[in-house]
Amino acid sequence: MLRRRLNRLLGGDERRVDSRTIYVGHRSSSTTEAFIPPKFCDNRIVSSKYTVWNFLPKNLFEQFRRIANFYFLIIFLVQVIVDTPTSPVTSGLPLFFVITVTAIKQGYEDWLRHKADNEVNKYPVTVLEQGRKIRKESEKIKVGDVVEVEEDETFPCDLILLQSSRDDDTCFVTTASLDGESNHKTHYTVPDTEKDLESLNATIECEQPQPDLYKFVGRMHIYKNEQEPAVRSLGPENLLLKGATLKNTQKICGVAVYTGMETKMALNYQGKSQKRSAVEKSINAFLLVYLCILVSKALVCTTLKYVWQSKPGQDEPWYNEKTQREKDTNLYLKMFTDFLSFMVLFNFIIPVSMYVTVEMQKFLGSFFITWDKDFFDPEIKEGALVNTSDLNEELGQVEYVFTDKTGTLTQNNMEFIECCIDGFQYKYRDANSELDGFCVTDGPVNKVQEKAGREREELFLRALCLCHTVQVKESTKQSQGDGLIDQVDGFGVDGEVPRPPQEQRGFIASSPDEVALVKGAMRYGFTFLGLESKTMKILTRNNDVEMYELLHVLNFDPVRRRMSVIVRSKSGDTLLFCKGADSSIFPRVRQEEVERIRMNVERNATEGYRTLCVAYKYLSAEEYAQADAGLREARLALQDREEQLITIYNQVETGMSLIGATAVEDRLQEEAAETMEALQGAGIKVWVLTGDKMETAKSTCYACRLFQRNTELLELTVRTLDDGGRRREERLHELLLEYHKKAVQDAPPVKAGVTRTWSSATQDYGFIIDGATLSMVLNSSSESNSSRYKNLFLQICQNCASVLCCRMAPLQKAQIVKMVKNSKGSPITLSIGDGANDVSMILEAHVGIGIKGKEGRQAVRNSDYAIPKLKHLKKLLLAHGHLYYVRIAHLVQYFFYKNLCFILPQFLYQFFCGYSQQPLYDAAYLTMYNICFTSMPILAYSLLEQHICMEVLLDNSTLYREIAKNAMLRWGPFLYWTLLGVFHGLLFFFGVRYLFSNPALQDNGQVFGNWSYGTIVFTVLVFTVTLKLALDTRHWTWINHFVIWGSLAFYMFFSFFWGGIIWPFLKQQRLYFVFANMLSSVSAWLVIILLILLSLLPEILLVVFRKPRGPHARQKKPVQSSMGGNQSPRSSARPLLMRTFSDESNTVI
C-alpha cells in the first residue's frame, strides 16, 4: 500500500503508473523486443504484523505509543532512577501485567494470522508452464502465470479467465466470502482466445490495482503469427477475484494479473478509520483535569517543602542526617527530583487499572448484545453481531438516526402487485379465478373495464421476461430439461395444479425487484427459463418456447436508474427493452404515451409501491450496427470507460415507446412503525435517506408514522422548485427562507439538551428534500450562499420531527450524515442500512448499524453492529444502549472518585511528615487497591447494572432522554464526584488524625505508629468506596453480592495474611501484625464505623431527596420463559471473541 502510494507520489510518468502490462505465460509479445519481465509483488499475503524477531521491540514500541502506557512507563522509570517514596514495583507490576497480557493477546492473534497466511500462501495450486502442469505453493505465483483452478477451489490471486471447461465459455463464481452475496455470478472468458493456451501469445494491459471489487478495465492484445494483434476488452466479467470460489464449473484456466497484497481482496480489507466514543473523549478531558490536579499537588508539596526546610533545624535535624550523596546534590536538581517524587507518590490518582477495566467492560459487555435472544432471527438463524465493542455506550447517546428505506424500513421482499399496460390496470388476484390469471380491476375511471390489446399485453410480458439480469438457480439445472417444462405445462394448461413448485423455483438476481417482476410475469404465463450461451429462453402463455439472442445488456446503475437489453428474436427483429424509474424513462419515450401511464404510476407510488416503467423500441439494422459498434468501442476503452458507455447508453435509449408500468410492493419491516415511534419518543430524530422516489418514500414515512397526519410537510424538491416558474436558484432561496421562518423562527424556543420536550402542542414539521436540490443547497454557485444555505437547511432540519431525503446517491447520504455530525453541538449520529449503498453513511456516522438483509453483506461487514431486523434497533438503543451508557459513565466517574479519595489522604499526610514524600499506605496496599480490592465490584456493576429494568426501558422510550447529551459525564456530575472524593478524602484523613492525637489506642496502653495510621485510613477507604458502590447498585444479582462482599472479605483476609508473616523478600516488615493490632483496638473499630457512616450519610440523603423515578418502583416481572426448547446445549462459538480482541488489541490500557 505504502509502496503504491509512494509510486503515485514519485512516479512522474503518469502513463507508466496508470496501467500495467502482463505477458501471458511470460511469453514475450514479439521476438524483436527484448523481453524484460516487469516486476510485480509476489503472491504472498502478509496480514501478520510481527515476525518472531521483531515481535518484542515492535510490539513494545506500539504499546508504548499509547499515551497512557507511556505515562506509566515514565512514572516507572522515574521510580527506578530517582529515589522515590514507593518502590518501582508498585507501578511496574501493574504496567508489566497489562503490557504482558496485551502482548500475549497480540502475539496470539498474530500467530493466528501467520497460520492463516500460511494456509493461504502454502496452498497448492496448479500452474501451467511450458505445457506442463506444475504444482506450486500459492505464494509462488507470479503475475503472468497461467493458473488452473478446479471446482470448489478458491482463486489464489486475481485472474483473467482464459479458458473454461464449460461449453459456453463461462464459469460460475460465488463471492460469498468477499461481499456475502451467495448467488452464482457468471464470468466470461476473453472472447476468441485460442483453445490451446500453450500457443497463446498475448499481453494484457490493465489498470493498476484498485480496491473497487466491481471495477476492472483492461485490454488484451492477442498476437497471432505476426499479424496485427487482435484487441479484446476486459471488464469485471472477465476478472476472477482472489477469495471467490469456482462453482458449477469443472475447471478454468486464467492468467494472474494481480497477486498478493495487490489483489482486490487484500486492497479491500484495509483501513477503516477507528471510531471513538464520546465517553472516551470525556475520559480524556477528565484525565487532563486529574493530571492538572496531580501536577499542582506535586508543585504545592515541592514548594512547601522548601519553604518548610528553610527554617533552621528542620531540613536536617541531628536525628535524621542526610547521606553524603544527598548533601552533594545540586539544589535545583534536588527540587526537580523532589517534584518527580511527589508525582510518583500521587500518580495513583490516574489509575492504570481504569483503562484495563474500561476495555474489559466494553469487551465483555458487548457479549450481552450477541447473546441477546431477542436479536435472534429465526429466519436467517442469526443473532446480532458486534464488530466493535468500542461504541457500546454510544448506543445510548444517539440523537440522529439515519435510516435507509429499502431493506431497512421495508423488507425488501418484493411482491408483484399490479401492472398497467397502456393505461389499463391489471391486478393480480388469484390464479384460479380466471384462466389466464390476469384480470383487470378498477382501472382509470374514464375507462370501462377493458383490456389492452392482447398484442400489447404479450409485448409487455415479454419485456418483463427479457429485460433483466436474473439467473435461474443452478440447483434446478439438472431437471431443467424436461421436469420444469412439465411443471410449466401443467401450470399453463389448467390452473388447478398447485403452484408452489414454481413459486419456489429459484431466481437469483442482484436486485429483488427483478425477481419479483420475473415472477410476476410467470404468474401471467410468461416464464423465463434461463440464459444459455447468450440465448434467453422464455415460455409463453401458449407453451411455446421462444428464443431470443441476447446481444447487449445495458447495465443498471443508480445514476441512470434504468437498464436495457438488446435482443434479437427468432424472426430477426432487433428489440431494445428498457425498464427504469419513471423519471428516467418518461423523457425518453414519446410524450403522448406518458400521460396514460403517469397517473397510474403516481397513484401506485403514493400507495407505497415501487414503480418501474417499461418501454421498448425496434432497432433497425443500421441503428443496431451503430449501437453495437459504439458499445464495443466503449468497452475497449481503457480510460473513462464508464463515461463513454453511459454516453452510448443514452444515445441508444431514446425514442422508445412506453408499454406500461409495474408496481411492486415492498412491505414494511415488522414493527417498523413501533420502532420509529419509540425512537422519536426517545428524542431521537429520524431521517430517512433513500434512493427511492419521493412519493414512495413519503408513503413509507407515513406508514412508519414518521410523518403523522397533522405533520406539515415542507417540501424542497425539484418539483417545488419548478413550481414558481422562476429560476431554480431564486426559488430555492425563497423556499429556504420561508421554511426557515416557519420551522425555526416561529417555533417556540426549545430548551436545548436534556429537557427537550416531547410536546404535541406545537406544530410538527416534516421536511422533504431530494438529491438534486440537496446538491444545489450544498454546492451553490456562490461561495457565500453555499454556507448560508447549508446553515438554513440544517436549522430547518433540526427543527423538524423527521426528515426525508429521497433520490440520494450513496455519497450524498454520507454527505448529509457528515453535515449533521459536524453541526453545532456535534450530535451523535447513527446510520442504519442493509445495502452496499449504505456503506458510506454507515462508515461516516458515529455508530453504523448493518441489517443482515438481502442485499449482500457489505453493510454488515462495514458496520459496527449488525442486527437481523430493524425492530431490533429499539432494544439495541433503548435498552442496551441506555444501560451501557449508564454503566460506563458510572464506571468512569467512580474510578476517578475512588482514586481521588485514595490519594488525597496521602497528599494531606505530606503536611504532617515534613513534605518528605512519606507514603501513608504500605506499598502492597498502594499496588493492590486498584487491582484487587476495588476493581471487581465496579466491573461487576458495569456489566450487570440495570438501574431501570429492561422492560421498563423499552416501554418508556422517554427515559432515553434522561441520559441524552452525555448527561452523566458532563462537568456537573464530574464536579459532584470530585467533590465527593475530596470530602471523603478529607474525612478519612482528619478523622484518623484526631483519633491519633493520642496514639495510645489499645487497652494495654500500647501505641500505634504511622503504618497503623495508614492502615486505618485505608480500611475506611476500602469499605467506604465499596459501600458507596453498593449504595449505587440498583440491581443486586448474586454476582454483585459475591463480588462486593467478597472484595471486602478478601481485603480483610489479605491484610491478615500480609501482616501475619515475616516476608523474607521484603526489606521492611512494615505491616507486621499492624492489621491484627488495629482490630484489637476498640477505638479503631469505632472510628472506622463512624467514618464510613459519616461518608455515606450525604449520599443516602441525596438519594432520598432525589426524585425517585416512577417506573423504578414497578416490580420486574418474573421472566422465566420456558420457551426455546430447542436451544443448543453447546456454548455458542464466538468468532467475535477474537475479532473484538483484535480490534481492541491496541486499546487495552
Added chain:
Amino acid sequence: MMASSYNAKDEDGHITVSGPGGGTLRSKKPENTAFKQQRLPAWQPILTAGTVLPAFFIIGLLFIPIGIGLFVTSNNIKEFEVDYTGVDMSSPCFNCSQNFSWNSTKPCTCTIPFYLDQPYESNVYVYYGLSNFYQNHRRYVKSRDDSQLNGDVNSLMSPSKECEPYAFHENKPIAPCGAIANSMFNDTLELFYNDPNGTRIPIPLNTTGIAWWTDKHVKFGNPGGNNPNLTAAFQGTTKPVNWRRPVYELDADPGNNGFINEDFIVWMRTAALPTFRKLYRIINKKSSMVPTLPRGNYTLEVVYNYPVRSFEGRKRVILSTISWMGGKNPFLGIAYITVGSVCFFLGVVLLIIHHKCGNRNNSADISN
C-alpha cells in the same frame, strides 16, 4: 477457507485473520440463560424516605449513647502531663538543656516536682512525648534494616544501604543500624512519691509489656537466637554513634536486652505524627486497697540525655490511666454524639417533610 479468514479488520489497516471460521456465519441461537439474557434474579433496593427514616433514627439512637459512653470514659481517664524540655529559665531542666553536649561523660540530671490532685486507681502508664520530632519523615522511616533487627547475621555484618548514613562507623557495621535506632530516646525517667513524712519513695516502673507482643517475640530477635552471650553475638559491630552504651548493654535482664529490648522496640515503631507519645513504663497496681498513685507530691527525676532544642522540639512525661478505648481522647465521644445528633435531627426533619409531602403526594416519594 482462504477467504473466510479475511473477514476481520484491524485498526491499523492490517488484515486480521481470525482463524478458521472466524467472523463467518454464526447460525447458533443464543442460549436462553438468565445470565446471558441479563435476567438474573436480582434484588432491587429502592432508597426512599420511608426506608431511610428508620435508619436515621436507629443511627441517632445508637450513636448518641455510644458517644456519651465514650465521652464519659474518656473524661474518667486521669492524665497528667509535664513538660520538662527546659526552655524557660525557671524550668528545672533549663541548665541541662543548655549545656547539652554529645560527648559529656557526666550525665546531667534534673528534678521536677509535681502534685497529683487525685489518686490514680488503676494501672498507670508512663509515656514520654516528643513534639516537632519527625519520626514519620521518609528518610527517617526507611532508615532501618528489619532483617538485621530480626537477628539475621548477614544483615548484622552488612546492614542494608537504607541505613545510610548510619550503616557503618569506623568501618564497622552499626548494630542496630539506621537513623531510627541511632536517635533512640535515652532520657531516664524515675518517679518518686513524696510521702507526707518527707521520705522519697521510689515508684517501681515496669519495663516490660510496653511493646507489641509480636514485635518482641517474632519481628525482633537477637543474632544467634537465644544465645545468652550477647556480647559475643554482636562481636564485630559497633554501637550507634549517638548511643552511650552498645545494644547488648541496654538492660541487665537477658530477656529484655539487645534487639528485643522493649524500649528499643517501642522506639522503632515510628510514630504517625510529629507530635507523639510513646509508652515508657507501666506502674502496676499493687492491691485493690491502695491506689496506684495516691494523691500527693511527686518528684520526677530525669537524666537529661536527649537534645530537642536544636529542632525546637519539646519533651513531656505523661502519666495516664487507660480504659477499654485506650488513652484519653475526647474526640471519639464528641464525634459520635455529634453524628448521632445530626442523624436524629435529620430524621426528624425528614419525618416532617415526609409527612407534609407524603400526605399530598400520597406516595413514599419526597419530591422537591
